[in-house]
Amino acid sequence: MLKSLLSMSQSFTDQQIIESFRSGGLAREKAWEFAYKNWRDRVIGTIVNKGGTRDEAKESLQEAFMAFEQRVRRPDFVLQHRLSTYFVSCVYRVWAKKKKERKMEIIELESKHVSDFVESVEMDIAQTDLARLLDETLALLGERCKSILRHFMNGFSMKEIAEKMDFSGGEQVARNEKRKCIERYENYLHEHPDILQHIQNQRNG
Amino acid sequence: MADKNLHDTIEKYLLGELIPSEREQLEADIAIDAKLFKQVEIQRLALLGIRRLAAADMYGNFDKWDKEIDTPSSPSPPAETKTTGKVWIWASTTLLLLLLAGAIWHFGEIKKIKNTQQQENQEIARRDSIIMALRAEFQQKEEELSDLLKRTELGKDSTLNAEIKRLREELDQKDKAMRALESRNTQGSRQFAMQLAQKSNMSTRGDIGSDDPTLAAANKAYNNSKFEEAIRLLNSIPKNDPRQAQVVQLMPYALFYAQRFQQAIPAFMNLWEQDPDFEAMNAQGYLLLCYIAEGKSLEARQMRLTILQNPKHKYYKWANEATSILKSK
Numbered sequence: 001m002l003k004s005l006l007s008m009s010q011s012f013t014d015q016q017i018i019e020s021f022r023s024g025g026l027a028r029e030k031a032w033e034f035a036y037k038n039w040r041d042r043v044i045g046t047i048v049n050k051g052g053t054r055d056e057a058k059e060s061l062q063e064a065f066m067a068f069e070q071r072v073r074r075p076d077f078v079l080q081h082r083l084s085t086y087f088v089s090c091v092y093r094v095w096a097k098k099k100k101e102r103k104m105e106i107i108e109l110e111s112k113h114v115s116d117f118v119e120s121v122e123m124d125i126a127q128t129d130l131a132r133l134l135d136e137t138l139a140l141l142g143e144r145c146k147s148i149l150r151h152f153m154n155g156f157s158m159k160e161i162a163e164k165m166d167f168s169g170g171e172q173v174a175r176n177e178k179r180k181c182i183e184r185y186e187n188y189l190h191e192h193p194d195i196l197q198h199i200q201n202q203r204n205g
Numbered sequence: 206m207a208d209k210n211l212h213d214t215i216e217k218y219l220l221g222e223l224i225p226s227e228r229e230q231l232e233a234d235i236a237i238d239a240k241l242f243k244q245v246e247i248q249r250l251a252l253l254g255i256r257r258l259a260a261a262d263m264y265g266n267f268d269k270w271d272k273e274i275d276t277p278s279s280p281s282p283p284a285e286t287k288t289t290g291k292v293w294i295w296a297s298t299t300l301l302l303l304l305l306a307g308a309i310w311h312f313g314e315i316k317k318i319k320n321t322q323q324q325e326n327q328e329i330a331r332r333d334s335i336i337m338a339l340r341a342e343f344q345q346k347e348e349e350l351s352d353l354l355k356r357t358e359l360g361k362d363s364t365l366n367a368e369i370k371r372l373r374e375e376l377d378q379k380d381k382a383m384r385a386l387e388s389r390n391t392q393g394s395r396q397f398a399m400q401l402a403q404k405s406n407m408s409t410r411g412d413i414g415s416d417d418p419t420l421a422a423a424n425k426a427y428n429n430s431k432f433e434e435a436i437r438l439l440n441s442i443p444k445n446d447p448r449q450a451q452v453v454q455l456m457p458y459a460l461f462y463a464q465r466f467q468q469a470i471p472a473f474m475n476l477w478e479q480d481p482d483f484e485a486m487n488a489q490g491y492l493l494l495c496y497i498a499e500g501k502s503l504e505a506r507q508m509r510l511t512i513l514q515n516p517k518h519k520y521y522k523w524a525n526e527a528t529s530i531l532k533s534k
Binding site: 029066067135 | 209212220221222225242243246247248250251252253254255256257258259260262263264266267270271273274
């Protein structure tokens with residue numbers, strides 16, 4: 001009975017998942033549903049086997065998934081292993097980084113493929129102070145702007161965003177609105193001394 | 206703020222959408238242009254912030270999918286639930302089977318104990334009837350003999366004398382047979398009880414933990430297997446003396462190993478009553494042996510059943526081993 005029920009759910013190949021991520025919108029969400037349901041237990045199993053907890057595994061998964069998706073969406077992304085293996089490795093590395101266990105044995109993969117991702121995630125996420133600053137600055141934006149930017153980052157096309165936000169002017173209005181919102185956010189960041197300090201540090205290496 | 210085209214170019218660069226030649230050009234410009242570098246970093250941070258915002262949308266989906274994965278009867282479970290669901294079903298089935306097996310074993314054991322008890326009762330009844338028959342026959346012969354003896358007073362009848370002699374011999378034989386039967390049971394039982402008890406380390410009890418010279422001497426005597434000496438010393442302590450608390454602990458064992466089983470029985474009962482939390486099991490085990498040694502089959506069977514009801518009982522093995530001796534009685 002389970003088997004027949006299972007067969008009803010949509011199945012994705014690795015390439016289809018990548019394409020769905022790139023398409024964004026509902027296709028992306030469906031691909032994530034498949035990926036999450038198929039990969040979650042493997043992620044948890046891997047981290048629990050290495051001494052982590054189920055909650056830590058899920059927390060790391062939540063922290064890593066967006067960076068993973070962004071990485072996979074890039075046109076220059078080349079899949080060197082199964083996508084699930086890459087995902088599990090990425091989440092594991094985020095967890096290991098959080099646990100400050102850099103010397104731990106790395107599962108399955110030890111390649112530039114994952115290392116690049118880890119560097120990116122470390123820069124993106126591990127700096128919790130920076131994350132807090134970004135969140136605080138985002139809070140200054142109105143709900144409308146936040147919705148537009150969220151839809152944009154979730155891969156919805158400008159046409160879909162226009163429909164979702166009821167922009168009568170259609171796609172072009174959505175594009176303009178998105179630009180205004182992102183520029184407003186960037187202006188807040190420009191004015192934030194801590195952010196400027198962070199950029200200065202980046203510049204100085 | 207950078208111009209519109211530059212803004213779009215940087216955004217494409219950050220999203221990895223620039224072609225390699227454009228990307229290399231931009232990176233070269235960034236390296237020498239501090240203002241451009243700052244703009245790129247601001248846009249990078251802005252995208253990071255928006256990405257965090259967008260990620261929060263997915264958390265709700267993760268929670269929803271978690272519930273679907275962890276609920277096997279979900280209307281449209283994902284492929285992954287095949288494994289999770291199967292594990293759940295297997296675990297439940299295994300648990301049910303274990304419970305069922307446990308219940309069958311439990312009821313089987315109860316039935317077995319009842320059957321054993323019934324068989325033991327029948328066996329005891331058979332043996333009792335033999336002894337009763339022997340006793341009756343013995344009594345009858347005794348009466349016949351007594352009658353004949355009265356008659357011999359009346360005359361010196363050689364036929365009667367011969368008959369008396371024959372009856373006396375027969376009586377002696379019957380008496381011997383009955384005593385042998387009873388003695389065999391008692392001797393065997395005492396031996397059995399002592400053999401089982403020797404397997405326990407209770408014949409030495411370490412340091413009794415008292416500075417009192419009498420108690421220390423009694424303890425020393427006990428540990429050196431001088432049980433009668435230990436009993437004598439313990440008995441020298443007055444009944445209302447506070448040291449009786451330790452006497453109660455040591456006396457039953459001393460009596461038991463001195464093979465004074467009849468006296469050991471009330472001593473163990475007292476120990477059980479005084480210290481039910483720590484001594485109940487010990488008292489039960491030794492009472493079983495005392496009853497066996499004393500030939501108190503009914504009490505021994507009852508105690509054996511009490512012990513067998515608790516598979517974790519310290520003397521469960523004794524109770525099991527006692528089955529054979531109780532059957533033979």
